[in-house]
Amino acid sequence: MTLLSLLAFAGLCLLLSVTPGPDTFLVLRIALNRASAGVAAAAGSASAAVVWAGLVGLGLAAILEQSAEVFRWVKIAGGIYLVYLGVSSFLKTRKAARAGMKEGADAPLPYSRWAGFGAGALSTLLNPKVGLFYLAVVPQFIPHGGNTFGTAMILGAVEAVIAFSYLTAVAVVAYKAMTWLRRPKVNSAMERASSGIITVLGVGVLASGAAS
Template identity: 35%
Template sequence: MELFPAVLALTLLSISPGLDTLLTVRNAARGGVTDGVVTSFGICSGLFVHALLSALGISVLLMQSAMLFGALKLVGAAYLIWLGWGSLRQALRGRGQQRAADSVQAVARFRVSHWRCVREGLLSNLLNPKTIIFYMAFLPQFIDPAGAVLPQALLLAGLHFVIAMSWQSLLAVLTCRMRAWVRLPVLRTLCHAVTGLVMVALGVRLALARI
């Protein structure tokens, strides 16, 4: 297995803007660097599940079953819309809390448990059927059929984990370096509103798309 082409492809995939980036930045802006990093950990942990399923051929069964794959697509779309609605609700609440938003107590109300961040990241990754398609198309390009498939698949997932977590953690740090801006009530409300609308739009697009 040639690692350099795989690392290059995984790096380009990781830095491409998408839902993973949006979710990491949103949670970092909401709760700090740690929230962004643990969200990324949840997202990237799902890569091992996709690699395992692909190696075992379960993803092939999903892709060949229109009913199962369609159900997975709708569940993923519903989850994205639910996340987006959560951000929109925070934006609506923020409109009535602009005076208190500068206090420590007001900022603390936006903090959530680390487990919730991990769960949001993991579910957003596992419920995305496009990730299944990517791994089904990606893994065969770099796996040596003469060797054991599962160890190679997990190695690629491990490389993807390191690259994606490094990139998303950097984004979390950069986001929090701008906390002085993010804490401004109007900008924070705008941030929640924009990310909420984008997530809802992604969910609707996923539900309607023919994958």
């Protein structure tokens, strides 16, 4: 495998990473409350990507492509897990609200680092599109007669590094944005702006009613 081939594969991985998917939104959701948990989720997703590369190297991913039934059940499992993540996040938000959190106080952390890592790993492991990506693309970069498993693992490591870097950036930016929005001055400005907009709308309604 030449350097040019490796760069071409890295370019494909970058395109895959920047395309919004379940992993991106999961990391974004987790990082809103704790940046380190979001980074851990990114690490979990990257680690699971290496596992998929290993499956391709061993030829196991071929079974996923050839068996529509297996593919269907993996999709169902992935969908159920994503629904679980969404529902559990909603319930945790309601629980925090009922606990009477004060504005500006430290909110309970829905995810620990280990929980974030596990969520990221499972999200990627249960996403058959990741396996199909490796199954369709990785073999094109494996030299004929070469070490299939070793080459697949190298390519998997490249994809994992790129994905981790991108998802980590997403986690940090998301957390910084939430931190900025929670600042008293910013919060006050937003409240004033929203109050002003509501007032203007109210005046418009009154004016329209008086003219009719």
